[in-house]
Amino acid sequence: MVTIKDIAQVTGVSCTTVSNVINGKDHRVSAETIERINDAIKELGYVPNMSARALVSNSSKVIGFINHVVTKDDSNFMEDPFHSVFIGVLERVLRENGYYLMLRTVATAEELMAFLRNWNVDGLFFTGIFKDAFFDALAPLTIPIVLVDSYVSDTHICNIGLEDFKGSHMATSHLIERGHQKIAFVSPSFREGGVVHARFCGYQKALTDNRIPFDPSLVLEAEMDFASCKQLCEELIPIPDLTAVVASADIMAANLMTCLRERGVSIPEDLSIVGFDDISLSRVVTPPLTTVHQDMNLKGSMAVEMMLERLEGNVPKKSNITLPVQLIQRESVRTL
Amino acid sequence: MVTIKDIAQVTGVSCTTVSNVINGKDHRVSAETIERINDAIKELGYVPNMSARALVSNSSKVIGFINHVVTKDDSNFMEDPFHSVFIGVLERVLRENGYYLMLRTVATAEELMAFLRNWNVDGLFFTGIFKDAFFDALAPLTIPIVLVDSYVSDTHICNIGLEDFKGSHMATSHLIERGHQKIAFVSPSFREGGVVHARFCGYQKALTDNRIPFDPSLVLEAEMDFASCKQLCEELIPIPDLTAVVASADIMAANLMTCLRERGVSIPEDLSIVGFDDISLSRVVTPPLTTVHQDMNLKGSMAVEMMLERLEGNVPKKSNITLPVQLIQRESVRTL
C-alpha cells in the first residue's frame, strides 16, 4: 500500500508538503514541487486512506442514510421505491462531490448516536416518521441533517417534502368535479406530522371546500401490503353509494385495484380511484392510474444539494423545500 | 468523545486491557476487571472509533456494494427493484453481524481499487455484468467477493444466482404445452455470461426440445424502459401468427402489456405473455402476469451468508449457489 510517506520520499519533500498539495493548500509550495508530487501520486497510484483522515480531522466524508424503524421486524425498507430511488440519486451526487454513502437502519436514538460516533459521520439523511423522543435526540447534533417527507421543524434541521396537502386536494377536487360525492380516503395508519396526515387534510379540505360533509367512517386505514389491502377491500365494498376512493399512495391503490377486480368490482365503472406518487407502476396497471405526480429524482438531487451546501459551510438558502406536485389524469376515474 | 483511554483511566487499567476486553481477548484478564471495564463502558457510553480500528488493524468492517456501470450516465440503478430489495436484506444481515454497508458506483477497475483502499473494504458484493478486463482486475484481490447474477467463474470469487436456464425453459415449455408455436423472446441486449443469455438459452432449448425450429427473427432486443418497450411493441405487432412472448424480465413484460393494450392488442386473447422474476408488480398488472418466481429475500440472505462465512475465515461450504425458481401461473397465458 502506497502512502503519503512514499510520495514524500520519492519526491524528496516532507509528508506535510505532500498532504498540503493533495488538499489544495499549496499556496506555499512551488509550482515545480506541486507538479513533481502530482506526478508521483499518479505514477505510484496513491489513494488516500480515509480512516486515517477521519481519525485526525474529525471529518470522514461519510454521509449516513438512516432508516428509522420503530420495531426491528423483518420488513425490508428497500421494497419502497421511494427509498431506493432516492438512495440511488444520493449515491451519485454525493460521490460526485467526494462523499461516501453508508446505509443504516436504527431503532433507537442510542443506536443512531453509536453509529455517528463509530464513523464520525459528516451528515445525515432521514426518512420515516419520528417519535418525538427520537427527534429530540437529533437536536443536539451539529452535523447537517436532511429530513425527507417529515413534517417536523427545527432551526438547524432541513426538510424536503412535497405539496402533500395540495396534491391530495387536487386529487379529491378532481373526483368532485367529475361528479363524485361519496369519496373514501384510504391510507396506512398515520400520526400528526407525517405526509399521510397532510394528504388526509388535503382530502378533507377539498370536501368542505365543495360543501360535502366530511364523514369519518369513509376514512379507512390499512398497511400497504397486498394482504392488508385485500382486507381493506372487504371493508370498502359494502359501503353504500361509494363511487370513489382517494388512496394516499399508489402502491395501495394498485393493490386495491387488483383485489377489487378479483371481487368483481370494475374500475372505473363501479368505483373510481386516484393514487399519489406516480410510481412507475401506475402507468402499467389496468386501467392506468390517475395520480398525483412527484419527481423523485428531483427530490433526491434537491436533498443532496441542501446537504452539500451545509457541508461546505455555506449559508443555506433555504432549510425547508416543498416540491410541486401535478395531477396526472389517466383512466381510473369515471365521470358521473 | 469518550475513548478507550477514558475507560482505562476510570477503571485504573491500561488501554490494552480495555481493548482486549472489548474484543473478547480477555482470557488473561480477571473476571472482576472485565466487569469493571464493561460497567465503565456502559456508564460513559463508550463507542469504538471504527476509523482508528481500521487504521491499525487493516480491517474496517465495511462491506461495499458495488454497482458496476459501463458508462456513467444518469440512470439510477436503484430503479431496479432487484438491487434495492437485495440491498435492504444486505444491510440488515450485515448490521446484525457487526458490519457496515457502503454503496458505490464505479465505472472502471481503477475507481474500484481506489474505493477499496480508501476504506480498507473487507468484502464486496457485485451486481451488473462485467467486461472481462474488469473481472481480471478483481482476480488479484484477496477480500471475499460475492457476485450476484453473474455467470463468471473463478476459484476465490463466489457466485449466487438463479436457475435462469431452467426458469426460462419452464416458461417457454408452459407456452408450448398450451398450444403456442410461434413464440418471441424479448430482452435487453445481452452478452455471453449474463443472466439474460442464460434465459435466452432456456427459451431456445425449450423450442428445440419440442421440435419447434428456432427462428432468430423472433428474438427482439430493447431496453427495459417504457419508451423502448413502446418501440418494441411496434416491431412485435406486425409479426404474422405470433401468439406468445417470453420476456426476460417482468418490467419489460409489464411495459409491453401496457403498450400492446394501447395499440388494441388484448392479452391473453390476442397474445400470451410470460415474464421472469415475479416482482410485486406482476400481481397487480392486468391480467396478472404468469411469470417465473425468484425469492429475492432468500437470494439476499444467502449472499450475505456466503460473505460472512468467508469474512470469518471459515472454509466455505460452497462458492456457487444456484437458487431454484418456480413457475407462477396467473392469467396472461391463453390455451390455444
Next chain:
DNA sequence: TATAGTGAGTTAAACGTTAAACGGAAGGGA
C-alpha cells in the same frame, strides 16, 4: 545596517486503537 516580510518548506505531535513483546508476583515441584 537593522528589520520586517515572504516564499518554500520542515518537525513533531496528535487522532484512537491494536499487536507484539515484555514484567512481576504467587504458587508448585525438585
Next chain:
DNA sequence: TCCCTTCCGTTTAACGTTTAACTCACTATA
C-alpha cells in the same frame, strides 16, 4: 533454595494523515 508456570496484566510502537508551530534563506524597506 532455585526454577518453572500461570495469572494478570503493562509498555511501546505502529497505522496514515493533518495541523500547529517552527526554520531558514532571500528580498525589500526604512
